[in-house]
Amino acid sequence: MSLTLDRDRFVSTMKEQAEIGGTDGGGLHRLTLSEEDREIRDWFAERMEDEGLETRVDTFGNMFGRRAGTDPDAKPVMVGSHLDSQPYGGIYDGALGVVAALEFVRTLNDAGIETRHPVEIVNWTNEEGSRFQPAMQGSGVWAGVHDIEEQYARTDADGAMFEDELERIGYRGDVPCEPQEEYEAYLELHVEQGPYLEENGKEVGVVTGIVGFTWGAITFHGEADHSGPTPMHYRKDALVAAADVITQIRRIPSTLGERTVGTTGYLDVKPNSINIIPEEVTFTWGFRDPDDEIVEEARARVLAEAEWAAEREGVEWEFEDRMRVEPAHFADRCVDAVQAAADDLGLDSMRIFSGAGHDASHMHGVCDTAMVFAVSEDGKSHNEEEYTSWNDCYNSAQTIANAALSLAEGE
Amino acid sequence: MSLTLDRDRFVSTMKEQAEIGGTDGGGLHRLTLSEEDREIRDWFAERMEDEGLETRVDTFGNMFGRRAGTDPDAKPVMVGSHLDSQPYGGIYDGALGVVAALEFVRTLNDAGIETRHPVEIVNWTNEEGSRFQPAMQGSGVWAGVHDIEEQYARTDADGAMFEDELERIGYRGDVPCEPQEEYEAYLELHVEQGPYLEENGKEVGVVTGIVGFTWGAITFHGEADHSGPTPMHYRKDALVAAADVITQIRRIPSTLGERTVGTTGYLDVKPNSINIIPEEVTFTWGFRDPDDEIVEEARARVLAEAEWAAEREGVEWEFEDRMRVEPAHFADRCVDAVQAAADDLGLDSMRIFSGAGHDASHMHGVCDTAMVFAVSEDGKSHNEEEYTSWNDCYNSAQTIANAALSLAEGE
Numbered sequence: 128m129s130l131t132l133d134r135d136r137f138v139s140t141m142k143e144q145a146e147i148g149g150t151d152g153g154g155l156h157r158l159t160l161s162e163e164d165r166e167i168r169d170w171f172a173e174r175m176e177d178e179g180l181e182t183r184v185d186t187f188g189n190m191f192g193r194r195a196g197t198d199p200d201a202k203p204v205m206v207g208s209h210l211d212s213q214p215y216g217g218i219y220d221g222a223l224g225v226v227a228a229l230e231f232v233r234t235l236n237d238a239g240i241e242t243r244h245p246v247e248i249v250n251w252t253n254e255e256g257s258r259f260q261p262a263m264q265g266s267g268v269w270a271g272v273h274d275i276e277e278q279y280a281r282t283d284a285d286g287a288m289f290e291d292e293l294e295r296i297g298y299r300g301d302v303p304c305e306p307q308e309e310y311e312a313y314l315e316l317h318v319e320q321g322p323y324l325e326e327n328g329k330e331v332g333v334v335t336g337i338v339g340f341t342w343g344a345i346t347f348h349g350e351a352d353h354s355g356p357t358p359m360h361y362r363k364d365a366l367v368a369a370a371d372v373i374t375q376i377r378r379i380p381s382t383l384g385e386r387t388v389g390t391t392g393y394l395d396v397k398p399n400s401i402n403i404i405p406e407e408v409t410f411t412w413g414f415r416d417p418d419d420e421i422v423e424e425a426r427a428r429v430l431a432e433a434e435w436a437a438e439r440e441g442v443e444w445e446f447e448d449r450m451r452v453e454p455a456h457f458a459d460r461c462v463d464a465v466q467a468a469a470d471d472l473g474l475d476s477m478r479i480f481s482g483a484g485h486d487a488s489h490m491h492g493v494c495d496t497a498m499v500f501a502v503s504e505d506g507k508s509h510n511e512e513e514y515t516s517w518n519d520c521y522n523s524a525q526t527i528a529n530a531a532l533s534l535a536e537g538e
Numbered sequence: 539m540s541l542t543l544d545r546d547r548f549v550s551t552m553k554e555q556a557e558i559g560g561t562d563g564g565g566l567h568r569l570t571l572s573e574e575d576r577e578i579r580d581w582f583a584e585r586m587e588d589e590g591l592e593t594r595v596d597t598f599g600n601m602f603g604r605r606a607g608t609d610p611d612a613k614p615v616m617v618g619s620h621l622d623s624q625p626y627g628g629i630y631d632g633a634l635g636v637v638a639a640l641e642f643v644r645t646l647n648d649a650g651i652e653t654r655h656p657v658e659i660v661n662w663t664n665e666e667g668s669r670f671q672p673a674m675q676g677s678g679v680w681a682g683v684h685d686i687e688e689q690y691a692r693t694d695a696d697g698a699m700f701e702d703e704l705e706r707i708g709y710r711g712d713v714p715c716e717p718q719e720e721y722e723a724y725l726e727l728h729v730e731q732g733p734y735l736e737e738n739g740k741e742v743g744v745v746t747g748i749v750g751f752t753w754g755a756i757t758f759h760g761e762a763d764h765s766g767p768t769p770m771h772y773r774k775d776a777l778v779a780a781a782d783v784i785t786q787i788r789r790i791p792s793t794l795g796e797r798t799v800g801t802t803g804y805l806d807v808k809p810n811s812i813n814i815i816p817e818e819v820t821f822t823w824g825f826r827d828p829d830d831e832i833v834e835e836a837r838a839r840v841l842a843e844a845e846w847a848a849e850r851e852g853v854e855w856e857f858e859d860r861m862r863v864e865p866a867h868f869a870d871r872c873v874d875a876v877q878a879a880a881d882d883l884g885l886d887s888m889r890i891f892s893g894a895g896h897d898a899s900h901m902h903g904v905c906d907t908a909m910v911f912a913v914s915e916d917g918k919s920h921n922e923e924e925y926t927s928w929n930d931c932y933n934s935a936q937t938i939a940n941a942a943l944s945l946a947e948g949e
Contacts, residue, residue, distance in 0.1 A: 213814075214809070256813070257811065262813065319767060320763075320764045320766070320767040320768075321764075321766075321767030321768060321769065322768075322769065322772055323769075338766065340766070342812055350918075351920065351921050352917065352918060352919070352920065352921075353731045353732075353893075353894055353919050353920045354799065354801035354803055354824050354826075355731070355732075355749065355751070355799065355824075355826050355892075355893040355894035355895065356730060356731040356732030356892065356893030356894045356914075356917065356919075357731075357732060357733075357799065357893070357917055358732065358733065358734075358797075358799065358893075358917075359788075359791050359792065359798075359799055359800075361733055361917055364788070364801070366784060366802055366805065367784060367785070367787075367788045367802075369781075370780075370781040370782075370784035370785045370788075371781075371785065373777060373778060373781035374778070374781045374782065374785060376778075377770075377775070377778045377781075380770050381770065386769075387770075388765065388766065388768065388769065388770055389770075390765035390775070390815055391777055391778075391816070392765055392777075392807075392810070392811050392812045392813055392814050392815065392816060393807065393810050393811060393812045394777065394805065394807050394810070395810075396803075396804065396805050398625070399803070399804050399805070399806075400668065400803050400804060401753060401803045401804045401822040401824060401860070402667070402673070402803055402824065402920075403803050403920055404801055404803065405802070405803060411812040413765050413766075413812060413813065415765075415766050449812070481766075481767065482764075482766040482767030482768070482769075483764055483766035483767045484766065503767075506763065506767065506768055506769075506772055507761075507763060508763065508764045508767075509762065509763065509764045509813075509814055510762050510763075510817075
């Protein structure tokens, strides 16, 4: 059996969600637990009710809607993603996966299709991690990776606490934030956020896994002196040491692997005055690769570079690991279901490893998981220029719907 | 004739001023136009009244106290510095020069010495430039380098306007902020803020001039992409380009001159998130040297480096000149007066070029000028560790008092 989503309804639903928190620049500013997040959650809850789904909200705000299956012993197939956005992010990131899940159950209802397994659609809380860290927080708590009390206590840049904000928007539910039963599979559709599909002229991506990564921060402690009368050989300049390491972070990936990436995204200078030699600089590293040994090697390399830079500039240094995630290799049967769906739809697909983390990273530890990628024009995401054509959105939604149907039918 | 200051009174006056805005760390937090600045100004006004000086405050808050001379046609000799401090700065920077000026007139009064030229002591408004930019603001307006209305409109980080704050603390005076007559000479005692006197085992510095400098800011415009799925060869990372230039700013001085220094003190990253490739980075350059051609060459070099770094990383760039000051070479007769005073006192001195700007930089354009430097231990300043021994403070105060006396006597 094959499903065909209503293209017009699918596109208009994508546009509908993009109105809530939409920016003048054509993007989305829908930060987790904000007013806009409350609005989109209300919208999603209503849409699930419209379809007669059995809805629940857990104690961390994750929202689920279930469509019953015919076999009381069959485990549910979960499909979804997240509705929160980056600050001034794009309208596809996350939302595409949730809208595709919604259209999947709408289409099952319209066609009167019954599945052996229950189908559950989900909107995970705070995937982006931009207002409250870490990213993929809701799925992480649900999967048992994070302690809920620790995550409740996280604060945003204004000092607002996660737990208070969750209460405030009315989305602290009653259901414990953990799996209530075993799951058959988890499927997630997401925009690629990279250029590989477009570069290879493909219509859809069959995601075989997610890169592992290491995140951390290095702090150099130099000496704050007047930038005029302090001779060069007297200086212990924390920013010069940081610049050394940042240059190497640009270079390290080219010595390790084809898919290795390395980034310094954050840097803070103290006292940050044109006339004072920087006393303290903290900056981050981030390295990702499909191969866990390469991730580990990149971390070792950046720490060696920090040591050398500190010695070169005569400054003290320290570091802090912020996050370490092993690469995920998805279950063959889920990847195969996605591949078969793409093939049946006559779509030109390629197998691809995800360069970004997703809620699927945590779900991978709970049940068999796979993902579908939609083409990201120019590989752009996390900004208002993020773009995926409606054709590419629709093709990828068709793919996940048919893959989910085949898993839910238990074939 | 030679003067001998009262060492005990001098030291206790230094300690007295250090109480106002004193920090737990033994430094000073006496930002310009703050409550602490109002207090120290009130204190200084009272001390000038105590000595029977004819005081005035100009429309920019600069405070003057005049001791009459015997010759009605003789032009005044001005001596002073500033009483504001850096955030958590030291107790000597600026204050030493004002206290020495005060002790100079106190000693003239005690000894009943009359001078041919009037003697004027001064406390310049906002030398530090940390709350309101630029540095040396009061002397700059007075010397006609800055437009007063433009400077009134400057705001601090909280948006408070200079003019309002000056009114608020009650130090917007009635006298126009400009020279009311010609001046015979200007002398200023300041801590060296560099290591040369200590390194050479000298007791006092005879300052022959002030280095010139160039300040500016470079902005790189890259592309904000997700740090995971964006391959290295797709990136246009503004921070990597900035790191290239910062590394070269460390290196450029070593290719130019013995006294050349170069610094990046300020850097700002947008959006500054661990997971996003930096889109926009603005950072500053600052180069100083006694030779103006070297200053110009340093500026040209850093702009060339910015061009190359932008090309290397595929980012756009722009720059902004912030300040450009030519080196000052002090008048021989003033430098000679300082040298003679040091020699007469039996102090081991050396001629030195100032690596920092001072109010004397602007006064150099108004009348013959020179400076005296006191030893800075480890060359430290602009922080609470700034230290000059009472011996070094006293020796340098003795030097400026005797140099000022010889100029005021008109010998």
